[in-house]
Amino acid sequence: MSSLIATSVSGLVEAVRQVTRRPSNWPEAADRVAGVLDRRLPSGAEVLAGLTTDPLTGVPGQDPARVRSQVLHVEPDGSFSVVALILRPGQETEIHDHVTWCAVAMIQGLEREERFVLEEPGNGTPGRLRSAGLSLSRPGEICAFAPPGDIHRVTNVGSGPSISINVYGTDVARVGSSVRRVYAEPEE
Numbered sequence: 001m002s003s004l005i006a007t008s009v010s011g012l013v014e015a016v017r018q019v020t021r022r023p024s025n026w027p028e029a030a031d032r033v034a035g036v037l038d039r040r041l042p043s044g045a046e047v048l049a050g051l052t053t054d055p056l057t058g059v060p061g062q063d064p065a066r067v068r069s070q071v072l073h074v075e076p077d078g079s080f081s082v083v084a085l086i087l088r089p090g091q092e093t094e095i096h097d098h099v100t101w102c103a104v105a106m107i108q109g110l111e112r113e114e115r116f117v118l119e120e121p122g123n124g125t126p127g128r129l130r131s132a133g134l135s136l137s138r139p140g141e142i143c144a145f146a147p148p149g150d151i152h153r154v155t156n157v158g159s160g161p162s163i164s165i166n167v168y169g170t171d172v173a174r175v176g177s178s179v180r181r182v183y184a185e186p187e188e
């Protein structure tokens with residue numbers, strides 16, 4: 001990671017540090033962080049300039065097979081991480097949920113978020129995934145969520161790269177991913 005991008009999120013990191021010092025449950029932590037996420041967000045250009053070279057392609061941020069995530073900061077005590085998620089036009093995440101709470105700020109582009117709920121299993125049948133609405137997210141929009149009930153899929157529906165800044169309540173480098181599970185497309 002370049003020192004430029006580390007510097008560009010230093011104010012944000014300090015603000016998150018302040019509001020996560022006090023003990024809280026996941027929804028409270030996510031809301032508190034969302035409340036300070038508009039402070040000193042990096043620009044899209046700063047994030048793109050700070051991408052490390054992709055080991056598969058040798059080109060920064062150009063691995064076409066997967067959503068690009070760039071860890072911008074991991075708090076030394078493991079209490080939170082700051083990650084930029086970058087999607088190419090038309091690219092989408094898998095349907096997934098998360099290992100911990102998250103606060104998200106869009107900083108570039110246009111994304112569509114589809115939400116899903118997992119219906120309770122019953123009478124010997126497994127739980128079924130059901131669509132639960134969608135919304136568009138533009139730069140300046142901030143949201144917070146905490147498991148359970150956090151199953152979603154994000155698609156870049158704009159004409160250029162979309163970038164969001166995500167704060168997760170864990171050390172994503174150590175855990176390996178913010179994703180807890182992925183889900184198959186729900187049947188109609």
Ligand SMILES: [Fe+2]
Pocket residue numbers: 096097098152
């Ligand atoms: Fe997600």
